[in-house]
Amino acid sequence: MNSCVLCHEDGGQILFKNDLYRIILVNDANYPGYLRIILNSHVKELTDLSDQDSIKVYEALLICERVVRDTMLADKINVASLGNVVPHLHWHIIPRYTNDLHFPNPIWGTATNNAYVPSGELLIRSKELAVKLIEKLAD
Amino acid sequence: MNSCVLCHEDGGQILFKNDLYRIILVNDANYPGYLRIILNSHVKELTDLSDQDSIKVYEALLICERVVRDTMLADKINVASLGNVVPHLHWHIIPRYTNDLHFPNPIWGTATNNAYVPSGELLIRSKELAVKLIEKLAD
Numbered sequence: 001m002n003s004c005v006l007c008h009e010d011g012g013q014i015l016f017k018n019d020l021y022r023i024i025l026v027n028d029a030n031y032p033g034y035l036r037i038i039l040n041s042h043v044k045e046l047t048d049l050s051d052q053d054s055i056k057v058y059e060a061l062l063i064c065e066r067v068v069r070d071t072m073l074a075d076k077i078n079v080a081s082l083g084n085v086v087p088h089l090h091w092h093i094i095p096r097y098t099n100d101l102h103f104p105n106p107i108w109g110t111a112t113n114n115a116y117v118p119s120g121e122l123l124i125r126s127k128e129l130a131v132k133l134i135e136k137l138a139d
Numbered sequence: 140m141n142s143c144v145l146c147h148e149d150g151g152q153i154l155f156k157n158d159l160y161r162i163i164l165v166n167d168a169n170y171p172g173y174l175r176i177i178l179n180s181h182v183k184e185l186t187d188l189s190d191q192d193s194i195k196v197y198e199a200l201l202i203c204e205r206v207v208r209d210t211m212l213a214d215k216i217n218v219a220s221l222g223n224v225v226p227h228l229h230w231h232i233i234p235r236y237t238n239d240l241h242f243p244n245p246i247w248g249t250a251t252n253n254a255y256v257p258s259g260e261l262l263i264r265s266k267e268l269a270v271k272l273i274e275k276l277a278d
Contacts, residue, residue, distance in 0.1 A: 039268035045216050047205045051198075058197045059190075065185045076226060077184050080219035084235060084243035087215060096223060108245040 004042055006088040011038050015130055018136040021057055023064060023137070025130055030101045031094055032118050032126035033072040035064050035133075039089040046081060046089065057091070060066040060137075064093045067136055072122070078106060143181055143228040150177050154269055155276040160196055163216060164269055169240045170233055171257050171265035172211040174203050174272075177214070178228040185220060185228065194230070196230070199276075201227055205231045210268040217245060 005011070012024030017035045019040070026034040037060055039049075046054055065077050074095030081091050094107060102109055144150070151163030156177070176199055179189075185193055204216050213234030220230050227269040233246060240255045241248055 045204065045208065046218065047201055047208060051201060054201060055194060055197065058194065062186055062190060062193060065184060069184065069186060076221075078219070078221045078223070079185065080217070080245075081223070082215075082217045082219070082245055084215050084217070084245070087162040096222050106219075106221055106223070106245060106247040110249075 002042065003087050004086065006086055006090065007042050011090070013130075015106055015133050021060060022040055023060065023133065025126070026092075030116070030118065031107065032122045033095045033129050035068065035093040035129075037061060037064065037091040037093070043089045044083065044087045049088070057081055061093065063136060064091075065111070067129060068093055068095050071132055072125050075103075080106075084110075091122060106112045113130065118122050141181065143225065143227050145177055145225055145229065146181050151175060154272050159192055160199060162199065162272065164265070165231075169255070169257065170246060171261045172207055172213075172234045172268050174207065174232040174268075176200060176203065176230040176232070181193075182228045183222065183226045187228070200232065201229050202275060203230075203272065206268060206272045207232055207234050210271055211264050214242075219245075221247075229233070 012026050014022050014024055016023040021037050021039050024036050026036055028034050038104035043049060068077055075098045076096045078094040078096055096103055099113055099116060101111050101113055103112060105112060151165050153161050153163055155162040160176050160178050163175050165175055167173050182188060207216055211234035214237045215235045217233040217235055235242055238252055238255060240250050240252055242251060244251060
């Protein structure tokens with residue numbers, strides 16, 4: 001039995017799940033509307049998937065980015081697959097704003113706007129995002 | 140005329156170029172074997188491309204990851220499209236080692252191993268990577 005947290009826990013509020021992956025809304029107080037696509041199986045790198053499955057996951061990434069753009073009205077979307085700490089394949093999809101906690105740094109970099117608190121409007125949009133993504137993926 | 144640096148400069152040593160994108164070897168003394176795929180046109184987000192073009196770029200990303208894995212023998216590959224500073228679509232493909240300058244943080248995070256210097260072996264592998272990627276993409 002392995003000790004990987006993403007093998008044993010959902011990793012957040014599941015908005016969608018199929019045989020290959022699940023999409024969760026990340027519980028990060030600084031980044032409303034932050035999504036992760038998490039592979040169900042314990043694979044480490046993108047190229048550990050078949051090309052066909054890898055492209056299926058990428059198509060989900062495009063859907064997530066599109067819905068995040070449409071609902072969160074961010075200044076930039078950041079997308080990353082890192083996995084240095086948890087080497088179980090997952091994509092981060094993060095709406096970024098020029099006044100947010102780390103902008104223009106990645107959210108893993110140095111904080112630049114320490115006084116930042118996401119507006120109530122962003123929290124509302126994050127709820128809309130969850131609804132729209134569920135609708136979109138149910139199609 | 141825009142001021143985007145990736146519209147006016149190659150952005151590094153070009154290993155491959157087609158109508159849609161170029162692949163460059165990043166000149167980063169701490170991270171030999173670090174590649175970027177840079178779109179030729181000034182687009183900001185993945186979803187600014189047609190799905191067809193977006194998947195073409197993703198297929199190039201998979202080829203890059205595969206060749207980086209095979210030649211750099213990294214402990215993990217990091218992949219990201221951020222663009223907060225230069226909002227011109229580009230993918231980072233970064234071979235990571237458990238003893239490298241920032242591990243397990245992303246390379247944009249806090250340095251953890253300040254004494255790290257890449258081995259000569261990694262510099263040799265980086266040259267092999269360039270050769271193999273050029274061969275692979277010429278197929």
